[in-house]
Amino acid sequence: MTPLETEITALKKELVSMWMLVQSQMNKAKEALITFDKDLAREVLIKEKRVNSFELKIDRDCENIFALYCPVAVDLRFLLAALKINTNLERIGDIAAGIALYVVEAKENFDAKKLESTQLLRMYDESVNILIDTRMAFEKEDTALARSIFKRDDVLDEINEKAPVAIAELIRADLNSLPEALYILSIIRKLERVGDQAKNIAEEIIFYVEAKILKHQESGKRKLEGEE
Structure with a gap:
């Protein structure tokens, strides 16, 4: 294994570790919401600093690899994708912290029937599952799994529209x-x-594995269909 390959392998492991932390943050925020556990919610807020530290370290590691090795082709695409995936994961971490903050601020526990009737719990489960599957797609370089995220995000959009x-x-x-x-x-x-954010990550996975840029293509297609 070349020094560049060693660095990229280490960077990929770092990203997966950050992914797992963000996934844990989302799960803990959900548990805090359901059980109205303010201590658990505060734990999520405290650990948000770890998510931010991860983001900064991964950014620095990417910059160092660029400076030392001048990567090209798939290695260059991976580093460009890693920078964007890193940002998207940090934003999901912010979302988990925001949900936890609501639990801390709320005066009374959330009514289970209301959480069900608004489909919030279904939406929460699906969003976490999408996050897990984007990680699997990243680890396995599975672009078919990455593409499945686009359709599954429609479920979240539908619940949001009906909210x-x-x-x-x-x-x-x-x-x-x-x-x-x-x-x-x-x-x-x-x-x-x-x-x-998960859709953005899926686009980056496809970009670095297949060298295809999908950004803006879906919205452009919808505009053309609307014009017809």
């Missing part, structure tokens, strides 16, 4: 539930962004 109606129904049924309903809506909005 205002579901939230309005909760508020009409009980005006006292207004603060809780707004928290739920905000969490749904955050989970929708997890799907967006």
